[in-house]
Amino acid sequence: MTKIRDCNLMTVYESLFSAFGPQLWWPATGPEEMIIGALLTQNTNWKNVEKALSNLRRNNLLSFPYIIKTPLSQLEKMIKPAGYFRQKSQRLKALAETIVATGGLDSLDLLTTIELREWFLRQSGIGPETADSILLYAFKRPVFVxxxxxxxxxxxxNWLNDKDDYRKAQKFFIRKLPLKVNxxxxxxxxxxxxxxxxxxxxxxxxxxxxxxxxx
Ligand code: SF4
Structure with a gap:
């Protein structure tokens, strides 16, 4: 069993911040593009996602209502560089439909952070990391990814045990840091x-x- 070592996470954060400077994530022009990017980035690297996002941008498709109106085959062509394009296109279309049917992102923003997280986790292809990225970067909720x-x-x-999972790690960061989105x-x-x-x-x-x- 690993012997867990205590650490001052704020000091770790400050060292990283002074080494690299602000990262200014997420690289997106708004919450819709951020959510689309979060879905596309699964199982691929960001360069491939950028190509797919740029295809969508060129066709004015970084918007849920427009994604709904676009035939799946067309969407697949644009999403192809991000890999798993059939599955990702279906998931993106389904998510866009559900978000619009729910009243859009403004309606979702009325939910508490716990409700919002559960809502995204119920959507196809969205696991804890993607849901939490969306909560943090699109909805500005204090959730550690x-x-x-x-x-x-x-x-x-040795800040965590070898067997510690997503939830344990998330609790560790939340316990040791001020609850601040930035x-x-x-x-x-x-x-x-x-x-x-x-x-x-x-x-x-x-x-x-x-x-x-x-x-
Ligand atoms: S273990 Fe990883 S994070 Fe720690 S000093 Fe080495 S390279 Fe850096």
Missing amino acids: IDAYTLRVCKRH IFNEFHALLVQIGKNFCRTKKPLCQECPLEPFL
Whole structure:
């Protein structure tokens, strides 16, 4: 059993912020584009998502009412670069229909954070990470997003046990940080930087990493 080490997460956050500066996520012009991007980014990299988003943008389709009106086959062509395009097109169309039928994003925004999270988790293809990303980045709710990078960093530093899951990790961040959207937003994006550039799966580059003093 791992011996869990205590840590001051605000100090970790400040070190990352001074190393990388503001990340200003999510890279989207508004909540609709953010939600579409969150669905498309599953199982692919962001470069591929950008290509699909740019196809949708060129065709004025970064909007739920327009997505509903567009034939599935046309949507599939535009979403193709993001991979799993049949499944993603179906899910996107279904989500757009449900959101519009519910009264749009403004109506959803009237829900409490717990209700809103449950609402998104009921939609096809939306798991905890996607739901929480949408809550944080589209609805500005103080929900910490956990991803594989975050779990890896926390476990390598013994801030979490090897077996700890999404929910445990999320509770850990929420317990140790001020409940502030801007901090949750930046911290998640900064951990993605660490995961991509230093805390790699096979060979972590600890000596060059800004989190090395926290080992
Ligand atoms: S690369 Fe090393 S120092 Fe950086 S986060 Fe991973 S384990 Fe920590």
